[in-house]
Amino acid sequence: DILKKYKVKATFFVIRPKSSKNIAILKRIAEEGHTIGMHCSEHTYKEIYASEEAYFADLKKVQDTIYEHTGVISTIVRFPGGSSNTVSKFNPGIMTRLTKMLDAMGYRYFDWSVGSSDAGGVFTQEAVFQNVIGGVQTVEVPVVLQHDIKLFSVKAVEDIIKWGKKMGYTFLPLA
Secondary structure, three states, rough: OOHHHOOOOOEEEEEEOOOOOOHHHHHHHHOOOEEEEEEEEOOOOHHHHHOOHHHHHHHHHHHHHHHHOOOOOOOEEEOOOOOOEEEEEEOOHHHHHHHHHHHHHEEEOOOOEEEEEOOOOOOHHHHHHHHHHHOOOOOOOEEOOOOOOOOOHHHHHHHHHHHHOOOOOOOOOOO
């Protein structure tokens, strides 16, 4: 609703929706012209990163679900934990292999350059706002990571957009 109010498009990296409520949200994301990226089907690192085959099987599930409900064939990815994560250290070298395989298959993966810390570092609207505005000022092309399942983080979006527009920033989805 906030993005619509300010005519801002974003990228939503989605986990495979399983409830009718989340499927409706996925459809709305597509209908309103936002970019849909793939995150994962199951957010269990030991399963996702067990092997290249396991990763791609998980990715296919989310890709198929996105297509089934929106008609969108997504080819952009955000790895659970990011492409240089340490959560996959139990399988040495898998991230290097996966990034090369994705590139070779025509997919594009994205990491973030600005973290809101809403996944565990902070727990207030003001802290998310401060992390984002502080971070975007330190990089040339900021890619902000925020989670829409945290109400305090969602509430910070309006403040971030208002501040960004006032400061001359442009908000664009990844493509």
